[in-house]
Amino acid sequence: MKKIGLFYSFNSAKTAKIAEKIKSAFSGYDIQNINVEIADENSFKSFDYLIFGAATWFDGELPNYWDEYLPAVEDVDLSGKKLAIFGLGDQLNYPENFCDAIGILADFFEAKGAEIVGKFPLEGYDFEGSKAVRNNEFIGLPLDQENQARMTNTRIEKWVESLKLEFI
Ligand SMILES: Cc1cc2nc3c(=O)[nH]c(=O)nc-3n(C[C@H](O)[C@H](O)[C@H](O)COP(=O)(O)O)c2cc1C
Numbered sequence: 001m002k003k004i005g006l007f008y009s010f011n012s013a014k015t016a017k018i019a020e021k022i023k024s025a026f027s028g029y030d031i032q033n034i035n036v037e038i039a040d041e042n043s044f045k046s047f048d049y050l051i052f053g054a055a056t057w058f059d060g061e062l063p064n065y066w067d068e069y070l071p072a073v074e075d076v077d078l079s080g081k082k083l084a085i086f087g088l089g090d091q092l093n094y095p096e097n098f099c100d101a102i103g104i105l106a107d108f109f110e111a112k113g114a115e116i117v118g119k120f121p122l123e124g125y126d127f128e129g130s131k132a133v134r135n136n137e138f139i140g141l142p143l144d145q146e147n148q149a150r151m152t153n154t155r156i157e158k159w160v161e162s163l164k165l166e167f168i
Contacts, residue, residue, distance in 0.1 A: 004031040004167060005047035007039060008054070009065045014088055014145050015053050021153065022051065022086065025160035029167070037065045041073045049167045050081060050114070052105055055088040060097030060131070062104055076112050083109055084118030084163050085140035091127040092147045099142035103131025106139045116140070117166040118159060124151065 004026065008019045010033070023031055034043055036052075044050060057063045062070075085106055089099035106116045120138040125148075132138045141159040143152050 002048040010035040054101040056101040060100040079113035083114040090146040098127035098130040100131040102140040
C-alpha cells in the first residue's frame with residue numbers, strides 16, 4: 001500500500017487537532033504522522049505522498065518550526081511527489097494574509113519538484129488577500145477555527161475525498 005506522510009507540529013494545538021481529523025478521514029490508508037519539529041531531509045523519503053500542515057503566524061508568515069525546517073531541506077528533490085497542504089488562519093483578524101503559509105510552503109516545495117495537489121474553491125471564505133490563492137482558487141485547504149469552525153469537518157471531508165483521487 002502507498003504511504004502518506006502527514007507533516008505538522010505535534011506541539012501546535014489547533015493544527016495537531018486538524019491533522020488528526022484529516023488522518024481519520026483517510027481511514028484505511030497507510031498514513032503516518034511526522035512531527036516537523038524533529039524531521040530532517042530524509043523524513044520525506046519513505047512516503048509516496050505528502051501532506052503538510054501549517055498555521056499562519058506573524059502577519060503572513062510561517063510558524064517558527066516550519067521556518068527553521070526549510071533551510072534543512074533546501075537541497076531535497078521532490079520530483080514526482082504529490083504534495084497537499086492544509087493551513088489554519090483567521091480571516092477576520094488577518095484578512096490580508098489569510099492562510100499565507102499554504103502559499104509559502106507551496107512555492108518552496110514546488111521549486112523542489114513537488115506537484116501540489118488538493119486545490120480548494122474560494123466560496124464560503126471572506127478575506128482580502130492570501131498567498132494561498134492562485135488562479136482564483138486556493139492551492140491547498142484553508143481552515144479557520146476562529147470564525148468558521150463549524151465548516152471544518154465538511155471542508156476536510158470534501159478535501160480528503162478529492163485527495164483520494166490523487167493518492168492512488
Ligand atoms: C500573533 C498571531 C498572528 C497571526 N497571524 C495570522 C496571519 O497572518 N494570517 C492568518 O490567516 N492567521 C493568523 N493568525 C491566526 C492563527 O493562524 C490561527 O489562530 C491558528 O488557528 C493557530 O493555529 P495553531 O494554534 O496550531 O498555531 C495569527 C494568530 C496569532 C496569535
